[in-house]
Amino acid sequence: MNILVFGKDGQLGKAFAEQLKAGQFNQDTIRFVGRADCDLANTQHVSDLLQSFQPQVIINAAAYTAVDKAESESELAFAINAKAPETMASYAASQDVTLLHFSTDYVFDGTKQGSYTELDQANPLGVYGKSKEAGERAIVQAFVKGAGQYAILRTSWVYGNGANFIRTILRLAKERAELRVIDDQFGIPTSAQWLAELGSQLASSLANKQFASGIYHAVPVGEINWYGLAQLAVQSAIEAGATLKASSGAISPIPASQYPLPAPRPMNSRLATNKLQSELERLDLVSKLPHWNTPWDKQVTAYVRQLLAD
Numbered sequence: 001m002n003i004l005v006f007g008k009d010g011q012l013g014k015a016f017a018e019q020l021k022a023g024q025f026n027q028d029t030i031r032f033v034g035r036a037d038c039d040l041a042n043t044q045h046v047s048d049l050l051q052s053f054q055p056q057v058i059i060n061a062a063a064y065t066a067v068d069k070a071e072s073e074s075e076l077a078f079a080i081n082a083k084a085p086e087t088m089a090s091y092a093a094s095q096d097v098t099l100l101h102f103s104t105d106y107v108f109d110g111t112k113q114g115s116y117t118e119l120d121q122a123n124p125l126g127v128y129g130k131s132k133e134a135g136e137r138a139i140v141q142a143f144v145k146g147a148g149q150y151a152i153l154r155t156s157w158v159y160g161n162g163a164n165f166i167r168t169i170l171r172l173a174k175e176r177a178e179l180r181v182i183d184d185q186f187g188i189p190t191s192a193q194w195l196a197e198l199g200s201q202l203a204s205s206l207a208n209k210q211f212a213s214g215i216y217h218a219v220p221v222g223e224i225n226w227y228g229l230a231q232l233a234v235q236s237a238i239e240a241g242a243t244l245k246a247s248s249g250a251i252s253p254i255p256a257s258q259y260p261l262p263a264p265r266p267m268n269s270r271l272a273t274n275k276l277q278s279e280l281e282r283l284d285l286v287s288k289l290p291h292w293n294t295p296w297d298k299q300v301t302a303y304v305r306q307l308l309a310d
Ligand SMILES: NC(=O)c1ccc[n+]([C@@H]2O[C@H](COP(=O)([O-])OP(=O)(O)OC[C@H]3O[C@@H](n4cnc5c(N)ncnc54)[C@H](OP(=O)(O)O)[C@@H]3O)[C@@H](O)[C@H]2O)c1
Pocket: 007, 008, 009, 010, 011, 012, 013, 034, 035, 036, 038, 039, 040, 041, 060, 061, 062, 063, 064, 065, 080, 102, 103, 104, 105, 132, 155, 156, 157, 158, 159, 162, 163
């Protein structure tokens, strides 16, 4: 089975590389591609690669993720986040193969009380969210008439081997004695490793035509705001022996209104995972996902320890 993974140099792409290399797949038939191998802003590049490699499974871990820059690079964001996934989906639907794609909490406007389900109306606030939502729609549309199967996993607040909020906070806590962090935006931090473990399992089930195609929310158990996440990251680092200028008590909560950014963010990014949980239970897959029910805070603590050990 030929497996093509886009985004090899991103947080999720690197996590997939580790996961798939450790898994049951034949390594000779897996190809990981980055920007230098295939520019996703160029539709022809994407089509040519698909035609030449003939994948049975496409995993799209790549995306234009510069949320603020997207406000001034709309065309590029849409090319990478909407047009490229559309090209992948058209290929998959016409060839009866599998597409696993990732999307974001930023497709919602964050005004809902409580967690968002897959049935809630998308209403992205910024260009990044709009481009990701356009990508979702293009994929769903491509599979309406075609064969093949797909899953779009919406996730949030991803951290792994790359730039992310936790690394930024730990760097700032080394440099400064006091930090100010937003406490009125809520979401669920998601480990790239956790997501790749889940994604690899789903890719197999999709390819075997067991898993039902559709959009699924994929985040760990629990919820927090950025301030709480920053506190836990700093506390975990200190407990693991790091020397920082700022303790968790030196972090002050501020409202998002005091930290204006070019792109608006949803105040509520909580995603409900009941649909995914049901599907995993139906296929008896939960037992194959050792970290599925590990709460977000335990995962963050383990991640910080790992960062310090590296
Ligand atoms: N990060 C988050 O907090 C977050 C939250 C919710 C959802 N998501 C979604 O989760 C998925 C994975 O995100 P991530 O955190 O792994 O992102 P990431 O670390 O920013 O990685 C994205 C990758 O996409 C590649 N890419 C961008 N433009 C490209 C182009 N024109 N051609 C080829 N490759 C290109 C980048 O290549 P370079 O390395 O060369 O730049 C990068 O390696 C994405 O679908 C994202 O929308 C992320």
